[in-house]
Amino acid sequence: MIQGIGAAAGVAIGKAFVLPNWEWSLPDTQVNPVDLAKEFERLYEGIRTSKDEIEFIKKEFREVVGPEESSIFDAHLAILDDPVFMSEIRGIIERQYKAAEVAVKEAIDHFVAMFDLLDDEYMKERAVDIKDVGNRLLKHLLGAPEVTLPSDTQPYILVAKELSPSQLAHLNPTYVLGIVTMMGGKTSHSSIMARALGIPLVAGLENNLSNPIQTGDMLVIDGDTGSVQIHPDEVTINEYVSLRNKQHKKKEQLELLATVDAVTKDGVNLRLAGNISSVKELNLALKYGAEGVGLFRTEFLYMDRSSFPTEDEQFEVYKQVVEKVGSNMVVIRSLDIGGDKHLDYFQLPEEQNPFLGYRAIRISLNRQDMFKTQLTAILRASAYGNVKLMFPMISSVEEVQAAKAVLEEVKAELELRGIPFNRNIPVGIMIEVPAAVMIADLLAEEVDFFSIGTNDLVQYVLAVDRMNEQIAHMYHPYHPAVLRMIRMTVEAARNAKIDISVCGEMAADERSLPLWLELGISDLSMSPQALLKVKHRTLNTLAIDATRVAKACFHHRTSSETEEILSAYAQKSGISLGTSVETKEKASS
Numbered sequence: 001m002i003q004g005i006g007a008a009a010g011v012a013i014g015k016a017f018v019l020p021n022w023e024w025s026l027p028d029t030q031v032n033p034v035d036l037a038k039e040f041e042r043l044y045e046g047i048r049t050s051k052d053e054i055e056f057i058k059k060e061f062r063e064v065v066g067p068e069e070s071s072i073f074d075a076h077l078a079i080l081d082d083p084v085f086m087s088e089i090r091g092i093i094e095r096q097y098k099a100a101e102v103a104v105k106e107a108i109d110h111f112v113a114m115f116d117l118l119d120d121e122y123m124k125e126r127a128v129d130i131k132d133v134g135n136r137l138l139k140h141l142l143g144a145p146e147v148t149l150p151s152d153t154q155p156y157i158l159v160a161k162e163l164s165p166s167q168l169a170h171l172n173p174t175y176v177l178g179i180v181t182m183m184g185g186k187t188s189h190s191s192i193m194a195r196a197l198g199i200p201l202v203a204g205l206e207n208n209l210s211n212p213i214q215t216g217d218m219l220v221i222d223g224d225t226g227s228v229q230i231h232p233d234e235v236t237i238n239e240y241v242s243l244r245n246k247q248h249k250k251k252e253q254l255e256l257l258a259t260v261d262a263v264t265k266d267g268v269n270l271r272l273a274g275n276i277s278s279v280k281e282l283n284l285a286l287k288y289g290a291e292g293v294g295l296f297r298t299e300f301l302y303m304d305r306s307s308f309p310t311e312d313e314q315f316e317v318y319k320q321v322v323e324k325v326g327s328n329m330v331v332i333r334s335l336d337i338g339g340d341k342h343l344d345y346f347q348l349p350e351e352q353n354p355f356l357g358y359r360a361i362r363i364s365l366n367r368q369d370m371f372k373t374q375l376t377a378i379l380r381a382s383a384y385g386n387v388k389l390m391f392p393m394i395s396s397v398e399e400v401q402a403a404k405a406v407l408e409e410v411k412a413e414l415e416l417r418g419i420p421f422n423r424n425i426p427v428g429i430m431i432e433v434p435a436a437v438m439i440a441d442l443l444a445e446e447v448d449f450f451s452i453g454t455n456d457l458v459q460y461v462l463a464v465d466r467m468n469e470q471i472a473h474m475y476h477p478y479h480p481a482v483l484r485m486i487r488m489t490v491e492a493a494r495n496a497k498i499d500i501s502v503c504g505e506m507a508a509d510e511r512s513l514p515l516w517l518e519l520g521i522s523d524l525s526m527s528p529q530a531l532l533k534v535k536h537r538t539l540n541t542l543a544i545d546a547t548r549v550a551k552a553c554f555h556h557r558t559s560s561e562t563e564e565i566l567s568a569y570a571q572k573s574g575i576s577l578g579t580s581v582e583t584k585e586k587a588s589s
Contacts, residue, residue: 002208004180006226007191010200011244012157012178013237016217019160019167029099039093043100046140047080053136054080071303072193074342075126079133085111101141108134128188132164157219161206163190173197178221180213180228182206202228254532258289262535268517268543272535273329273525275503282321285528289535292328292386294525295451295503296321298374299337307345308370311377318381329386331451331501331525332378333430334371334403336360336392355459360393365402375410382422390428390451395435400446428499432456437485444496451525452489454504458482476559477506478566483515483554490519501525510537511566517543518550537570545569 031039058073079085085107092103108131115127155175160167162183168190176199184190184203194201200223213219213230220229220240229236262270273294274285282293301309301317322330337343338359351357364371378389391403404427414421428449431437433456444450454477459465461482464475476482486502493500501523506512508530516524526534549569553562 002205002228002230004202004208004226004228005185005204006223007184007186007188007203008179008194008199008201008223010178010198010223011240011247012200012219012221012223013240013244014155014157014177014219016159016180016213016215016219017156018213018215019158019163026102026105029102030097031099033097036093036097039100040090042141043089043093043104046100046104046137049140050133050136051077051080054133071300071341074303075129076133077344078342079130080137085130101138104134104137104141108138128162128164128184128190131162132167135164157221159213159215159219168193168197171197171199173199178202178219178223180205180219180221182209202226254536255288257532257535257539258287260289260535260539262538264517264538264541264543264546266543269522270516270538271523272531272538273331273501273523274528274531275525276321276528279317279320279324281528282324285531286324288528288531290528290531292325293321293330293332294501294523295390296330296332297336298333299335299341302335302337302343303341305343305345308373311373311380314374314377315380318377318387319384322381322385322387325385327386329388331388331390331428332381333390333392334361334364334378335374338363355465361391361399361403362393364391365399365406368406371403371406372410372413375407376414379407379410379414379421379425380419382425383420387422388426388428388449390430390449392430392453393432393456394429394443395433397439397442397446400429400443404446426499430456431489433460434485437489440489440492441495444492444498447498449499449501450489450493452486452500452502452504454486454502454506456504457485458506461485476563477509477512478553478562479559480556480562483562486515487519487554490521494520499523508534510534511563511570513537513541514546514550514566514569515553517541518547518554 054073054076058071088107088110089100089103092098092106093100096103098106111130112127115130155177157178157180158171158176159180161181163179163181168179178200179190179194179202181190181201181203182205186203188203191201191203200221202221202223204226205228218231218237220232220237221227222240222243229240232240262272264270271291272289273292274282274288274290275295275297276282276285276293277297277300285293296318298314301314318330318332336359337346338348338357339355342348348354349358358366364374375389378387381387382389389407391400394400407427411421411423426448428447428451429436429443430451430453431440432453436443437457440450458475458477458479462474462476462479464471490500500521502516502521503525507516507524508526510533513534516522524534546569549565553565556562556565
């Protein structure tokens with residue numbers, strides 16, 4: 001048994017196919033100075049072709065897993081536009097008279113070596129993206145074919161030194177049982193994509209593997225524990241077959257809960273809504289029993305395009321979502337770009353701290369033409385169902401008042417056009433920054449509801465970028481400061497008698513349930529994949545016990561104490577899925 005890093009959950013059993021390690025070996029070809037223009041022409045044509053390919057892959061992958069995961073390819077497009085990377089290539093061609101493919105190869109090697117010297121694992125994993133993009137460009141410059149994968153006739157476990165997002169996007173999940181990579185970790189783009197596709201993945205085996213895995217070797221991999229067994233005996237295979245069957249059965253039993261209400265054993269009802277970015281994600285959320293949409297991330301309507309979506313284009317999507325949800329609520333968040341979300345056709349300024357810069361509501365209030373178009377589409381959709389409007393990244397009363405003033409202008413314009421809409425559409429804000437928490441009582445006077453965005457709130461409260469491997473261990477959702485901020489926000493909402501919900505990873509973490517029961521929060525919004533797990537936990541929880549556990553959490557001095565007690569309670573209070581389903585079926589009959 002070889003120990004690696006569990007990067008995508010699940011068990012896979014099958015024969016290995018080892019992906020050839022395609023290392024380019026190019027002669028140090030030089031060109032006549034008079035032919036430099038031709039080399040640049042070849043380079044730019046290769047860049048254009050590479051961009052077109054990446055856009056196509058991104059579009060295809062988006063159809064499978066949704067826009068958020070497919071946005072990984074935005075990073076690849078950005079590399080081809082990166083002035084430092086491209087300047088390095090052009091400099092080698094201009095100063096050393098080298099062929100375009102040689103210049104690209106040297107630039108790749110230079111940046112990969114530079115990244116590998118860093119102690120930051122996250123940055124090391126970005127070297128894979130540079131190699132992926134560079135190899136694509138080299139392929140076009142050399143006219144080389146793609147590395148071919150096995151024909152889709154026999155399922156296999158793919159083994160590679162490292163797997164690029166482009167290669168993973170071309171895999172057929174039906175035939176890829178699992179993936180093993182020598183390099184990488186949990187934060188690599190390939191790991192993120194494997195999780196989205198539901199393919200078990202174990203990474204980081206290079207330093208623990210004495211003999212290389214060969215094509216045809218029998219493997220058992222466990223993406224939860226990070227173990228890889230080579231040539232396992234029959235007993236071991238049977239054990240893992242049993243474990244895999246249990247995992248599949250658990251998933252099937254969870255799906256039986258889709259039509260069951262999320263009610264604790266002593267009768268406390270929760271409403272579990274879905275976070276979505278597209279109609280496709282909505283369909284998945286509804287399949288898993290979501291009671292409406294707690295967060296519609298509208299920025300993904302603006303991506304994969306060459307220009308801003310029109311009012312009618314947005315309206316049709318919003319209307320489709322609202323009608324699919326029926327009488328349940330749909331919370332539509334206004335455009336939240338900036339930070340790590342960019343549009344190809346809308347140039348944002350270069351910023352040292354983009355997450356603290358020109359983004360979200362700040363852009364909307366500055367570009368009111370764009371803001372009005374979106375608000376008009378949302379208001380028009382409000383005539384077809386239960387729509388709520390939410391503004392992101394609010395840090396002051398002035399921002400809320402300014403946004404509401406624009407909304408009133410749009411309402412007046414719609415009335416002049418004679419178009420129906422809900423004039424009393426509820427307006428809310430996301431609580432994501434400490435400033436909003438500290439003036440939550442003032443903000444509550446301006447709006448109809450709060451939604452606590454836990455992902456950003458934790459990052460901003462703790463000043464920790466969770467994607468930075470050097471400090472990721474400091475990202476603690478159960479930090480006393482975070483819990484106090486959440487409680488302050490809830491108290492302000494309760495005093496003002498406005499609604500409040502929680503969205504993000506804390507809402508999707510089953511261990512957090514006692515906190516919401518103690519705080520009296522009944523509305524949670526999460527990714528579709530988390531809905532059934534949280535519902536199962538709710539069905540197995542006695543609210544009166546959970547609140548006693550949570551009370552202690554708000555007095556702990558460290559996040560580890562809180563996490564330990566919540567984890568222990570979740571383990572203690574859990575019962576089998578079968579019991580949960582059987583109990584609810586008897587109750588409903």
